[in-house]
């Protein structure tokens with residue numbers, strides 16, 4: 001027996017098959033452009049920027065531009081869901097819901113392409129959210145600046161929330177982030193000659209432990225901050241003293257002050273390791289995202305409206321220590337982001353994340369009505 005899928009669930013599944021990493025979303029961009037070409041064209045204007053897409057749906061009597069943003073990229077994760085629409089790209093997976101985000105954006109866009117409203121609507125398909133960050137360069141592009149919206153909205157799937165629930169808060173929703181890469185360089189040698197080498201196993205593991213003192217000893221306990229080392233690479237063989245160590249991680253804070261303080265402590269501890277172990281060190285901060293700070297009054301208005309007129313249950317949530325480069329847009333343009341409940345037993349970035357697709361029509365309906373309210377006044 002074949003079941004008839006909701007059209008945007010089908011689209012989500014097609015996108016799920018072709019995850020691509022940041023700024024390599026070539027098939028994804030092609031998929032979106034092909035889809036757009038099948039919509040009524042009379043009110044659509046389409047531009048590309050790198051692997052992203054910008055779509056304007058022209059209003060009937062526009063006075064402003066209402067924006068909606070989705071991200072596009074997948075992650076370097078080997079999928080283990082076992083679904084029949086599993087990733088066709090080995091080692092790459094939509095494990096952060098960007099396939100759902102895009103399907104929802106296309107659903108909303110389709111509605112307005114067929115039923116225009118008074119104001120212009122701008123849909124941003126933004127690449128590279130997972131890194132190195134597409135929001136900031138997209139904002140700086142001529143393509144964006146010439147169509148800059150007056151307000152901007154977005155959602156992120158929330159595996160911890162049931163379908164039919166949305167969660168958000170006025171003010172900070174997502175943390176400041178900074179990647180962290182530290183290289184230590186000592187001297188390789190024979191395992192039996194420690195006095196003639198300079199062992200980076202000892203220096204690197206000392207540093208890994210010392211870094212964990214920063215949050216517990218230097219940050220106000222009532223503030224929130226994280227320093228996670230996700231990868232440490234030292235050595236090649238059990239009887240070789242390795243002269244290189246690489247520590248890779250991420251820092252999360254709810255204020256720029258804490259971020260600066262943590263970076264300053266990292267610099268000091270790394271200097272201490274250089275001095276104490278007579279090695280050389282190099283720190284690279286990688287990609288940095290600013291916090292997602294929801295506009296307080298727009299967010300409150302949305303939460304009250306959704307609770308009364310939406311088809312959803314609305315929760316006021318706590319801040320998340322995840323990062324999102326949507327924060328760069330909200331630094332300049334009023335708007336908000338919210339969690340869309342998708343009730344997955346496995347969380348974001350997990351190889352078995354399995355969002356409940358019933359959330360897709362819920363989000364399309366909710367945001368179509370919210371954007372209509374914004375655009376028709």
Ligand SMILES: CC(=O)N[C@@H](CCC[C@H](N)C(=O)O)C(=O)O
Pocket residue numbers: 096129130131177178179249250251287289321322323324348349
């Ligand atoms: C929603 C989500 O999971 N976002 C990512 C953003 C990555 C930021 C950056 N590459 C880093 O690792 O610091 C997250 O890991 O929170």
